[in-house]
Amino acid sequence: xxxxxxxxxxxxxxxxxxxxxxxxxxxxxxxxxxxxxxxxxxxxxxxxxxxxxxxxxxxxxxxxxxxxxxxxxxxxxxxxxxxxxxxxxxxxxxxxxxxxxxxxxxxxxxxxxxxxxxxxxxxxxxxxxxxxxxxxxxxxxxxxxxxxxxxxxxxxxxxxxxxxxxxxxxxxxxxxxxxxxxxxxxxxxxxxxxxxxxxxxxxxxxxxxxxxxxxxxxxxxxxxxxxxxxxxxxxxxxxxxxxxxxxxxxxxxxxxxxxxxxxxxxxxxxxxxxxxxxxxxxxxxxxxxxxxxxxxxxxxxxxxxxxxxxxxxxxxxxxxxxxxxxxxxxxxxxxxxxxxxxxxxxxxxxxxxxxxxxxxxxxxxxxxxxxxxxxxxxxxxxxxxxxxxxxxxxxxxxxxxxxxxxxxxxxxxxxxxxxxxxxxxxxxxxxxxxxxxxxxxxxxx
Amino acid sequence: xxxxxxxxxxxxxxxxxxxxxxxxxxxxxxxxxxxxxxxxxxxxxxxxxxxxxxxxxxxxxxxxxxxxxxxxxxxxxxxxxxxxxxxxxxxxxxxxxxxxxxxxxxxxxxxxxxxxxxxxxxxxxxxxxxxxxxxxxxxxxxxxxxxxxxxxxxxxxxxxxxxxxxxxxxxxxxxxxxxxxxxxxxxxxxxxxxxxxxxxxxxxxxxxxxxxxxxxxxxxxxxxxxxxxxxxxxxxxxxxxxxxxxxxxxxx
Numbered sequence: 001x002x003x004x005x006x007x008x009x010x011x012x013x014x015x016x017x018x019x020x021x022x023x024x025x026x027x028x029x030x031x032x033x034x035x036x037x038x039x040x041x042x043x044x045x046x047x048x049x050x051x052x053x054x055x056x057x058x059x060x061x062x063x064x065x066x067x068x069x070x071x072x073x074x075x076x077x078x079x080x081x082x083x084x085x086x087x088x089x090x091x092x093x094x095x096x097x098x099x100x101x102x103x104x105x106x107x108x109x110x111x112x113x114x115x116x117x118x119x120x121x122x123x124x125x126x127x128x129x130x131x132x133x134x135x136x137x138x139x140x141x142x143x144x145x146x147x148x149x150x151x152x153x154x155x156x157x158x159x160x161x162x163x164x165x166x167x168x169x170x171x172x173x174x175x176x177x178x179x180x181x182x183x184x185x186x187x188x189x190x191x192x193x194x195x196x197x198x199x200x201x202x203x204x205x206x207x208x209x210x211x212x213x214x215x216x217x218x219x220x221x222x223x224x225x226x227x228x229x230x231x232x233x234x235x236x237x238x239x240x241x242x243x244x245x246x247x248x249x250x251x252x253x254x255x256x257x258x259x260x261x262x263x264x265x266x267x268x269x270x271x272x273x274x275x276x277x278x279x280x281x282x283x284x285x286x287x288x289x290x291x292x293x294x295x296x297x298x299x300x301x302x303x304x305x306x307x308x309x310x311x312x313x314x315x316x317x318x319x320x321x322x323x324x325x326x327x328x329x330x331x332x333x334x335x336x337x338x339x340x341x342x343x344x345x346x347x348x349x350x351x352x353x354x355x356x357x358x359x360x361x362x363x364x365x366x367x368x369x370x371x372x373x374x375x376x377x378x379x380x381x382x383x384x385x386x387x388x389x390x391x392x393x394x395x396x397x398x399x400x401x402x403x404x405x406x407x408x409x410x411x412x413x414x415x416x417x418x419x420x421x422x423x424x425x426x427x428x429x430x431x432x433x434x435x436x437x438x439x440x441x442x443x444x445x
Numbered sequence: 446x447x448x449x450x451x452x453x454x455x456x457x458x459x460x461x462x463x464x465x466x467x468x469x470x471x472x473x474x475x476x477x478x479x480x481x482x483x484x485x486x487x488x489x490x491x492x493x494x495x496x497x498x499x500x501x502x503x504x505x506x507x508x509x510x511x512x513x514x515x516x517x518x519x520x521x522x523x524x525x526x527x528x529x530x531x532x533x534x535x536x537x538x539x540x541x542x543x544x545x546x547x548x549x550x551x552x553x554x555x556x557x558x559x560x561x562x563x564x565x566x567x568x569x570x571x572x573x574x575x576x577x578x579x580x581x582x583x584x585x586x587x588x589x590x591x592x593x594x595x596x597x598x599x600x601x602x603x604x605x606x607x608x609x610x611x612x613x614x615x616x617x618x619x620x621x622x623x624x625x626x627x628x629x630x631x632x633x634x635x636x637x638x639x640x641x642x643x644x645x646x647x648x649x650x651x652x653x654x655x656x657x658x659x660x661x662x663x664x665x666x667x668x669x670x671x672x673x674x675x676x677x678x679x680x681x682x683x684x685x686x687x688x689x690x691x692x693x694x695x696x697x
Contacts, residue, residue, distance in 0.1 A: 379496070384533040384587075387493050388547035388603065389521035389554070398546060402537030402586075437546035440562065 006055045007039045010140055013061035013177070019146040020111060022119045026127045030142025037136035046134055049322045049354040050293040054262060058175040060208040060236070065172045067092035075199040076166040081415040083164035083195065084108060086149055090169055090207055091178030093147055097166075105157035111147045111181070122150050126183055129214040129242040131268050131297075137238040138266070141179055141212040148181030153190040155218075162193035162224075162413065169200040169207040169235060176206065182213040186221040186249075193224040195416070198239075200231035205261075208236040215242065217249040219273075225253040226416060227265070230423055233290050235260040241267045245276035245305075254411050255282035256420060258427060259290025259319055268297040271305035271333070282311040283404045285427045286319035293322040300333035300363075307338040312404050315344065315351035316428075326358035329366050336366040344374045345403050347396075394437070397428045401438045446471050446642050447512075447611055452503035453667075454491045461487040463667030464503070469611070472639040476653055476678060477646045479664035480686040485646045486530055488664070489615040493527040494520055507611070521547075522554035524610030528600040528617050535587035540599070543587050544569060544606055551607055572605045576632045594625040601632040612636070613644045618652040630655030650682035663689050 014031050039056075040047035067089040076087070086108075087097035093110050100108055109115075111122055132139040149165055165182060186192055196213065217223045229237060237260055243251055257265060269278045284292040298307050313321050325340045344353040355372045377399050385395040404424065411417045425435040447469040454462040461484045469475055479485050491498045492505065494517035505512040512520060535543070549559040560568070566583075573580050576598045588596050597617055604612055614633070618626055633643070633656050645656055653661070653675060661677040662669045663686075671677065671689055681689070 378533075378535075381533050381535050383495055383517060384529065384535070385543070385546075386517040387521055387527055387529075388543070388607065389518050389550040390543075390546050391518050391550065392516070394546060394550075398538055398543070399535070402535060405537040437542050437549070440542075440545070 004056055004059050005039075006052070006061070007034075007037065009059055009061035011035060014140065014143040019144070020119070022123045023111070023126070023145050025123070026142050026145055029127070030132065030139050030145070033132050033139040034136060034143050037139060040136070046295070049320070050262065050264060050291060052262065054236075055208070058206070060175045060177050062174055062176045064090040064092065064176045064178055064207065065174065066090075066170075067094070069168060069170045069201060072168050072201065073097065075168060075201070076197050078164070078415050078419045080418070081162065081164065081413070083162045085164045085166065086110065087166045087168065088180055090172075090176070091147070091167075091180045091209070101161060103157075103160060105154035106159050107150065107152040108163060109150050111150060114150060118150065121152065122183060125185060125216070126181070126214065129216060129244050129270075130212055130240065131242055135240060135266055137210050137264070138212055138240045141181065141210050141240070144177075144179040144210070145181050145212075146179065148183060151182070151184045151192065151194070153186045153192050155187040156189045157187065158190070159192040162195055164195045164197065167196075167198045167209060167211065169205055169209055169231060171201065171203045172206055174206070175208070177208045177210060180209070180211045184213070184215040184223070186216065186218050186223055188218045189220045190218060191222045193226075193413070195226040195228070198229045198231050198237060200235050202232060205232050205235045208238065211237075211239045213241045216244045217246060217251055217276075219247040220249060221246070222250040223252070224412070225251065226413070227253070227255045227257075228420070229257040229260070229263065229265070231258070231260055233259060233261070233288060235263065237263045237265075239265045243267075243269045245269065245271050245273075245278065247273040248275040250277045250279075252279045253281070255280070256424070257282070257284045257292050257294065259284070259286025259288070259292050262291055264293045264295075266295045266297070268299070269307070270299045271302050271307070274302040275304045277305065278307045278309075280307075280309045281407050281410060283407050283424070284311070284313040284321055284323070285404075285424060286321055287316035287427060288319060289317070290319045291321070295324045295326070297326045298328065298338065300327070300329040300336045300338065303332060303334045303336070305333065305336055307340075309340045310407065311342045312407055313344045313353060314347060314400055314403060315353055316347040318348070318350040320352040321354070323353070323355045324358065325356070325370070327360070327368060327370070329361045329363045329368060331362040333363045334365045336363055336368070338366070338368045340370040342372040343403070344372075345400065346374060346376055347400065393429075394434050397425075397434050398438055400428050401425060446508060448506045450504045452491070452505060453501045454487060455499050455501055456487065456497060460501070461667055462491065465664070465668055467662065467669060469642045469644070471642055473660065474637075474643040474645060474656065474658045476658035476661045477644060477664050478648065478650075478661060478678065478681055481648070483664045484667045485648075485664055486615055489527050489613045489644070489646060492520075492613060493517060493525060518550065522551050526604050526607060526609035526612045528597075528604060528612065528614045530615040530617075530619065532588045532596040532600055534589050534591075536589045538587050539584055540587050541566070541569060541583045544603065547603070548606055569606065572602050575605065575635065576602045577628050578602055593620040594622070597621060597625070597629055598632070601629055605632060605636065610640065611642050611644070613646065615646050616648060617645075618647055618649060626652065627655060650678040653678045665689055
């Protein structure tokens, strides 16, 4: 197959795009930004450890050919989760698979189905939080943005049901790209929960999913966020979550990322006004030859804000992960308390983790703690388990799972905890005999 | 039950056990005492098959089977239990999950079905109560944040759950105050049985006031240099280990 030029094709693809009229200004600006980006190589700091060579082997800058898929509900159904659900297949909204219950003070609508008034709100808000200077895929998302989810919550309103936005990708006859967008605006003292779930059919994937989420959390509001990536291991995912925190607001985010062919996730949180809190917990579990690349950026721009960031990764086989945690404390951000912890477990000598923290601190009355570790399974702990009759294989699985269990247990939504446990256990083995004890622990006993 | 003949072992190229002999019959309690560095802890670790300990000679037969030929987990399933001197903290793995996995593997080895969760939880709670451990410990990480005494009680609790044939207590008394020591001793005594044997490794005679041994052996420089009844422990306490070293040097 002849080599292709991703950027050149992307520009052509974006130019011919049929998007919504009210999004044209965003698309235009995005395209101009994208044109200025060089294609990342190993020398590009932001992409140092994640090779994008695969994107130049096939032409992914082509339209989705079909978004029909049968029986995809089991892929994303979460038992006992009573949620408003919006399902997209290859970036195309599927009304028949979705279910939205109207609540007073809550606007929950897709861009395409929005009223003219809502569309002008969207046009006004979109692109305000997403950072396009670092990541060419976010610029490209702006250029191609067409449909997505708009959530607007009025002052003092607590959204009763979690909002479950599902992205399914399927195999296409030819490689293609799908684009999607979430736009969230929480009013003063509002409260909402968003679950972003990414799944795929169990077949070799050739859709590049480019997804961007923008969130504004109003004064005293709270936003609960989940991002669950459990697509097929051949998936290509470029995701970004961008959050502005206003005065005394809270953002709580749980991220679980299994590996893919290329999986890149950026999360940027801006403490904009003061007194806000950001709590982020993430787990990444690549295996085989999968990759995961997580870049987190926390911008402390205002005083009295706190951040607590905990990421743990387990790399098996020949997999590879990147964790880049940046915390930037601006001169005005006095009394900042920021903590970042990143612990990694390597299960094989061929597995790889590149962990890096970037701390830029300009305030002089701040506390910023950080730590990163890379380790293998603890042999003493393994001996202890075996000395109680537990097989070496089961001991490995119990200990690996134990490494991420605390983060899993801290997920507030029980339905998600129950959903995630077996999914994560399956990452270590498909032998149910070996996972039965980690799946029936004290809670259920 | 256990027959150790001329056992030799080394750790990191250093010879620790240099020809140890010991015979244990069902129902017996053997105390092993000795100065620091004599090889007391090495004995427990070698018997349970720890990888860093290399056996360089001798044989160990456990109920007629070659113990040294088995993996650590096989030894446990056959009924050998080591109560650790320093129990390991394993955050993220709950005590209950760990115990269930352990009990199930041992039951499976005996051809028994796994216990159902309800019966298992009931049993675990009973044993916690018997050893004065709060039930909340079951849900906590294995030994995570436990005090020294709680860790030791947790070892005995596991022993009670697993009902082993041969229990090796590796300095279980170290770091325990007198109250905790009594609780631990009561737990051990409750397991005394004509078919169950104990090896109690200790530096001090104190523990043997509560767990009365049938035999006391003195381990020095990798060998058992003196054996006797429980009165030997008192003699050691009175005269110190120097007395043994002197008498054995003279004898040699």
